[in-house]
Amino acid sequence: MSTLFEKIGGEGAVDAAVDIFYRKVLSDDSISHFFETTDMEAQHAKQKAFLTMAFGGPNNYTGADMRAAHAPLVAKGLNESHFNAVAGHLQATLEELNVPADLIAEVMAIAGSTKDDVLGL
Amino acid sequence: MPNITYQGKAYSAEPDETVLETLLRNGVLVPYSCGAGACHTCMLHCQKGDVTERSQKDIKPALKSLNYFLACQCTPESDLEVALPDDEDVYVSARCVEKQQLSPTVWRFRFEIAVPLFYHAGQFVNLKNEAGWLRSYSLSSLPVEDEHLEIQVRRMPEGQMSHWLADDFDVGMHIELEGPNGHCIYTDGEAEKPILMVGTGTGLAPLIGILRDALHQGHSGPIHLYHGARTQDEIYLHDTLNELAQQHSNVHYHACISGDDVGEMKAGRAADVAMSDHSDLKGWRLFLCGAPEMVKTMRKNAFLAGASMPDISADAFTTPEH
Ligand code: HEM
Ligand code: FES
Numbered sequence: 001m002s003t004l005f006e007k008i009g010g011e012g013a014v015d016a017a018v019d020i021f022y023r024k025v026l027s028d029d030s031i032s033h034f035f036e037t038t039d040m041e042a043q044h045a046k047q048k049a050f051l052t053m054a055f056g057g058p059n060n061y062t063g064a065d066m067r068a069a070h071a072p073l074v075a076k077g078l079n080e081s082h083f084n085a086v087a088g089h090l091q092a093t094l095e096e097l098n099v100p101a102d103l104i105a106e107v108m109a110i111a112g113s114t115k116d117d118v119l120g121l
Numbered sequence: 122m123p124n125i126t127y128q129g130k131a132y133s134a135e136p137d138e139t140v141l142e143t144l145l146r147n148g149v150l151v152p153y154s155c156g157a158g159a160c161h162t163c164m165l166h167c168q169k170g171d172v173t174e175r176s177q178k179d180i181k182p183a184l185k186s187l188n189y190f191l192a193c194q195c196t197p198e199s200d201l202e203v204a205l206p207d208d209e210d211v212y213v214s215a216r217c218v219e220k221q222q223l224s225p226t227v228w229r230f231r232f233e234i235a236v237p238l239f240y241h242a243g244q245f246v247n248l249k250n251e252a253g254w255l256r257s258y259s260l261s262s263l264p265v266e267d268e269h270l271e272i273q274v275r276r277m278p279e280g281q282m283s284h285w286l287a288d289d290f291d292v293g294m295h296i297e298l299e300g301p302n303g304h305c306i307y308t309d310g311e312a313e314k315p316i317l318m319v320g321t322g323t324g325l326a327p328l329i330g331i332l333r334d335a336l337h338q339g340h341s342g343p344i345h346l347y348h349g350a351r352t353q354d355e356i357y358l359h360d361t362l363n364e365l366a367q368q369h370s371n372v373h374y375h376a377c378i379s380g381d382d383v384g385e386m387k388a389g390r391a392a393d394v395a396m397s398d399h400s401d402l403k404g405w406r407l408f409l410c411g412a413p414e415m416v417k418t419m420r421k422n423a424f425l426a427g428a429s430m431p432d433i434s435a436d437a438f439t440t441p442e443h
Binding site for chain 2: 018019022023026027036039040041044
């Protein structure tokens with residue numbers, strides 16, 4: 001049995017998705033301010049980490065790490081509507097890449113499972 | 122919390138604080154500029170203890186083995202004893218062989234150094250004068266074609282070093298030089314890829330070097346260079362660039378003026394003009410140099426216009442000085 005990450009296409013899929021996803025996020029005025037930093041290259045790398053994790057790929061993040069990484073954003077007002085917007089862009093990215101619906105559902109379930117940690121609930 | 126010892130005094134680091142932050146918080150004035158790991162002006166020598174891998178990632182192997190590291194990139198895990206770099210490890214002496222004024226505010230300096238420096242056009246060096254002032258300048262010379270290193274300096278109202286270079290530094294004098302550093306360079310292997318270069322002020326310096334490097338390496342795709350300034354007299358090397366564009370059919374040079382009196386030049390900010398001329402940047406290679414705000418906005422707009430992130434290079438001085 002291959003893993004979700006392998007079925008989606010592994011690192012190649014992350015590379016294909018990251019530009020599309022990050023473009024969507026930056027073009028969305030309701031959330032772009034969270035992602036605009038001077039160091040866009042570093043931010044781009046972090047979006048790859050995000051996608052790898054959501055695709056069920058190898059990562060070392062714990063729930064506590066997710067809390068810590070997003071705590072400064074929660075302090076700036078990160079809430080459920082922002083979370084849903086990001087999830088929406090993730091779904092749209094996968095649809096654009098013609099990922100089968102059952103795999104998209106699995107990805108969205110992983111993303112959804114991080115919600116409490118991301119929002120610091 | 123780890124202690125940072127500097128000149129015999131120990132300072133306790135706060136959680137998540139970098140070595141640079143600990144020193145500055147305690148009033149220890151070590152040099153620094155970008156705070157982001159790019160300019161290397163915060164480089165220190167670690168005399169005891171272990172620095173983090175991240176703080177040495179971008180350091181030349183020879184200096185790494187001597188335990189040099191970037192203070193702004195090091196969040197210490199254990200006690201450290203640190204010192205300013207030893208001049209003989211890090212600096213070479215450079216002699217000024219030419220000084221020429223290119224515009225009312227810009228000077229060109231050419232240097233000769235005793236030991237050859239292996240560099241790419243577009244990289245930068247740090248210059249240190251006798252007063253200990255340290256500043257980064259991009260190289261506009263091309264190692265294979267130019268005998269001397271060339272930098273271009275703009276007199277900045279607040280820039281101590283730029284005044285000193287413009288007013289007091291002259292042919293025959295020496296200055297300490299560290300480098301080369303940086304990754305804003307032409308990489309071969311993609312000779313047909315279209316290139317977009319946008320520079321403001323002396324952001325033109327690295328771009329000229331990179332442009333000449335691309336041509337030297339046989340780049341055949343179109344190269345568009347946009348140079349921006351507020352007024353016409355701040356546009357320098359205009360004739361040189363026009364000539365280069367005449368000699369090479371793939372080179373297109375656009376001088377852009379953001380102020381009112383544009384004359385024969387293009388009206389508008391360089392980045393805006395470039396974006397309106399090229400709305401689809403998919404498959405393009407970009408070089409952005411100059412004012413931090415311009416670089417930041419242009420990077421985002423270029424990315425949104427289809428350029429892929431690894432294809433966008435910017436010079437190192439994209440974070441404002443603190
Ligand atoms: C959908 C679930 C989410 C997951 C699985 C996730 C995952 C991640 C991961 C793995 C990182 C990298 C952490 C690091 O290495 O420092 C990260 C960083 C980041 N995330 Fe998320 N994230 C999620 C939702 C969100 C949302 C809703 C926002 C804001 C609207 C957001 C904004 C950011 C930002 C700005 C960073 C970079 C923080 C920094 O610069 O240190 N994330 N995320
Ligand atoms: S201040 Fe550390 S590299 Fe620029």
